[in-house]
Amino acid sequence: METLAAENLWKYYGDFPALREVSFSISGGVCLALLGRNGAGKTTLLRLLAGLARPAKGRVTILGRPPREAAARARLGVLGHGIAVYDELSAIENLTLFGRLYGLAEARRAALEWLERIGLAHVRDSLVREFSRGMRQRLALARALLHDPDVLVLDEPFTALDDRAIAVIQALLGEARAAGRTVVMSTHQLREALELATHIALLVRGRLVHFGERTAQMVADPGWLYRHYGEA
Amino acid sequence: MRFLRQSLTVAAKDLRSELRSKEALNASLAFALVILLLFSFAFDPTAETTREISGGLLWLVFAFAGTLILNRSFARELANDCLDALVASPVPPAAIFLGKALANLVLLVAVELVSLPVFGVFYNVRWTPHFVPLLGVLLLATWGLAVIGTMFSALTVNLRLRELMLPVLVYPMIIPALMAAMQLTTVLLAGEPVWGENWLWVRLLVAFNVIFTALALALVETVLLG
């Protein structure tokens, strides 16, 4: 069964179409890297996939359901531009809160486990306000994965990260892929993304001009796809 | 019921955040005390006439000081894009709204309960014999204020001029609730009962709360989802 499908998505800002006729579908174990210039519509598309916005036309289905249904959202993990954790709460409080919001039976225990996994157990009672950027990013990733989602939607997860954080994210995403999860991520960091991706999509001015499996040529020459579509 | 439990989780989160920094709470309380002081220059606190407008004065103080708290409501979610994470979670937007409105109710009533004794002292008004019905009026009217304020906080969350727009939008709309609260408070402080001809104000408050809570719960999802 396809885990994530977009059917004929359109999104308007006033009369201006930010997304046109975007359609694709992916199944479990797929890691889709969404490429495109700034303003191509990547963030808009990801927000539609995550159920944070409504399309003007068309629809999104996650595990066969609309993304606004609670059952679908419980299986979805989202990581956007902002880290989406509260500065004024501690690491453990943040993760416990989101655990509860996602209906986890033992939210605090899951939170503690994840803090161990991302190496933040020793600062679990410190306020997020005091963390470094890399620590915040790791905590954000834990928040997104806490409830063991089947589908992950990530908006530029590698942007402005230190090496340790990048390594952690790559490891976690690799694990998720191996476990059959579905990942969609937009990125400018072609190299890191192409290592993890199984499929590549390219958005040009709101249209999906390329969608297919990752080829050896793409890995060898990351800029090839952009040049091929006249975007370089 | 899960909806209620989710709302309470959100409410607890808001309260914990606020109580940790106490920024909005302190500002609101300070503002309330300053207004009480300023009113004492505008109106002679010892005069009999002031006793007659006491209900009105008190609710003006609550309304003005309240916007400082209401503004924070959705604005506190903006840092780090936390609002996106809340909306993306399985919690229905209506539950997010209800939780925030409940947290606002607690914070607003806290400010009111501190202002009330100060008011009693400054204006020589005896409120202790009527505390229970007064508390009832406080809760009813403050819920109306919280519902409208929280809803419009959601509506204005992404605007530059949010702090300016919220009072401009909220005040005209809560006039019926303020009217009722002022009337009931004045009546209670004068030692009269709320039965009889003043009961219609209680009915107005209840109707106001029911209508606007229902409207807010129905429409908040539209506002929060782009």
Added chain:
Amino acid sequence: MRDAVRRTIVYAMTALGAVWLARNLYVILLALPDEVAQGAIYRIFFFHLPAWFTCFTAFFAAGVASTLYLIRRSPGYDAFAVAAVEVGVAFTLIGLVTGMVWARIIWGIWWTWDPRLTWAFITLLVYLGYLMLRRAIDEATERAKNSAVLCIFAFTSVVITYKAIDWWRTQHPGPVLSFRTGGGTIDPAMESMLFQNWFALLLVASALVLIRMRQERIEREVDALRRRAHAL
């Protein structure tokens, strides 16, 4: 073709409305007799009361249009809503000014806390808030959606406030702006003129709404063109 038809309709409505108003003015100022208690000034009532009727109709229509917008998401409903609110605000101002002039002549004071005047002032503030909100949101779809929600709240509030003020004034009575002839019933000629003027004003109001709607549509087109230019 459609544009030409629309323009003809607008011109026809404006012309008809203007002629009718002119004729009404003639009747009001010259043909109707003086009122028993108030003398000549009562004639302003023929604009004062219909202005209220028109503004209330406009706000009601805006509320309906806003609800329809939220259901259908078609920009035409949003254009109607803002046009109806702006016209409603204009007529509320007319009602307020005519009321103030009337009060000044009859009681020598510019303002009385007459229930209708008070309600009008509150209503004015509510819808000025609506117009301010619209100005504060740059993006057209977001603006339409959020102002539609506010419009529904606004109309609900306006209805509740009307009732509340009515009750307040029964407990705290004050001067009321109105008129009755002789034994308390209204002269049929005056009553008919009241409704005639109302319909004439409605015609003018409708023409204004149509003109304003066209303006909205053009603004949307310009905005879309601008976004497209930036995307290139």
